[in-house]
Amino acid sequence: xxxxxxxxxxxxxxxxxxxxxxxxxxxxxxxxxxxxxxxxxxxxxxxxxxxxxxxxxxxxxxxxxxxxxxxxxxxxxxxxxxxxxxxxxxxxxxxxxxxxxxxxxxxxxxxxxxx
Amino acid sequence: xxxxxxxxxxxxxxxxxxxxxxxxxxxxxxxxxxxxxxxxxxxxxxxxxxxxxxxxxxxxxxxxxxxxxxxxxxxxxxxxxxxxxxxxxxxxxxxxxxxxxxxxxxxxxxxxx
Numbered sequence: 001x002x003x004x005x006x007x008x009x010x011x012x013x014x015x016x017x018x019x020x021x022x023x024x025x026x027x028x029x030x031x032x033x034x035x036x037x038x039x040x041x042x043x044x045x046x047x048x049x050x051x052x053x054x055x056x057x058x059x060x061x062x063x064x065x066x067x068x069x070x071x072x073x074x075x076x077x078x079x080x081x082x083x084x085x086x087x088x089x090x091x092x093x094x095x096x097x098x099x100x101x102x103x104x105x106x107x108x109x110x111x112x113x114x115x
Numbered sequence: 116x117x118x119x120x121x122x123x124x125x126x127x128x129x130x131x132x133x134x135x136x137x138x139x140x141x142x143x144x145x146x147x148x149x150x151x152x153x154x155x156x157x158x159x160x161x162x163x164x165x166x167x168x169x170x171x172x173x174x175x176x177x178x179x180x181x182x183x184x185x186x187x188x189x190x191x192x193x194x195x196x197x198x199x200x201x202x203x204x205x206x207x208x209x210x211x212x213x214x215x216x217x218x219x220x221x222x223x224x225x226x227x228x
Contacts, residue, residue, distance in 0.1 A: 009155060034216075043119070043205055043219030044158075090157065103217065105150075107157040 023091030138206030
């Protein structure tokens with residue numbers, strides 16, 4: 001069974017500071033990994049995803065994440081936080097085998113950006 | 116493309132009432148999903164469909180039913196609403212492959228009193 005753990009339900013950073021949101025996963029097969037962002041009263045939008053190949057993945061709005069198989073991690077980073085980054089972020093893992101894509105979501109991390 | 120649309124945006128139900136949450140996508144996606152989102156719990160899969168006429172249960176299907184008569188529509192039916200079904204419901208769709216992105220609708224906020 002696959003699972004996702006997001007460390008920290010709330011993270012606060014100052015505007016201009018580094019953003020680091022942590023995600024660890026477990027999967028019995030090579031995973032596909034996703035980060036989604038949810039702005040207030042909206043649905044989820046894809047930030048970035050890792051499927052195969054390069055382990056450092058760049059996404060929208062200056063975010064990137066690195067797949068580290070040895071650490072079973074897929075942490076999300078952004079060098080300099082902007083006020084517009086305040087949102088909830090979800091890490092997700094997808095099982096690559098089987099008849100359908102089962103996606104398991106983490107419980108989310110709310111990012112607060114302090115001016 | 117409108118993407119994934121959901122109606123209504125908000126609804127208040129009384130215990131025991133029933134209702135249908137509508138979901139439509141115009142991207143010709145085969146796969147469609149219904150999730151519920153509760154605070155601090157992430158998203159839980161209720162039902163999914165891999166194509167017209169094919170549906171299956173997810174993690175939390177009790178109290179819900181779905182149908183998929185067309186590629187575009189995937190309604191979620193609540194029978195005998197209960198307070199435990201107070202949640203935000205999201206519909207999502209994706210094309211086919213395991214690496215494809217899921218596209219989410221804006222959600223329906225349901226309160227059962």
